[in-house]
Amino acid sequence: MKGPDLGALLSGFRFNPTSRTPCAAQPELYFSRNAAHARAAAIGCSHCPFLVECRLEGLERGEYGVWGGLSHNQRSRMGSKGRADEARRLLLRLAQKQKEAS
Ligand code: SF4
Numbered sequence: 733m734k735g736p737d738l739g740a741l742l743s744g745f746r747f748n749p750t751s752r753t754p755c756a757a758q759p760e761l762y763f764s765r766n767a768a769h770a771r772a773a774a775i776g777c778s779h780c781p782f783l784v785e786c787r788l789e790g791l792e793r794g795e796y797g798v799w800g801g802l803s804h805n806q807r808s809r810m811g812s813k814g815r816a817d818e819a820r821r822l823l824l825r826l827a828q829k830q831k832e833a834s
Pocket of ligand 1: 749753754755756762776777778780781782783784786787798799800801
């Protein structure tokens, strides 16, 4: 059985990180192939106010690097159904966050 369509779930979604994010301060950690760097990057993400938006972007893009606290390998291991399930969960969290802010 085919899993949910991640592209359809995230169509139109675009995240623009700001210069105030932890990754902007230390970009070398976020695109390093060193596992210790990736773990340090994920800790930075846990303090970032854009974690939900960034993780969604990372799930959609499939690019190398740490996005929203998840490394490329972690996102790959989730599989397409896992990524779509996570995207659905994050979209609900984002909607709740936006509702609380309004
Ligand atoms: S959550 Fe995204 S924007 Fe925030 S520090 Fe991590 S990689 Fe950067």
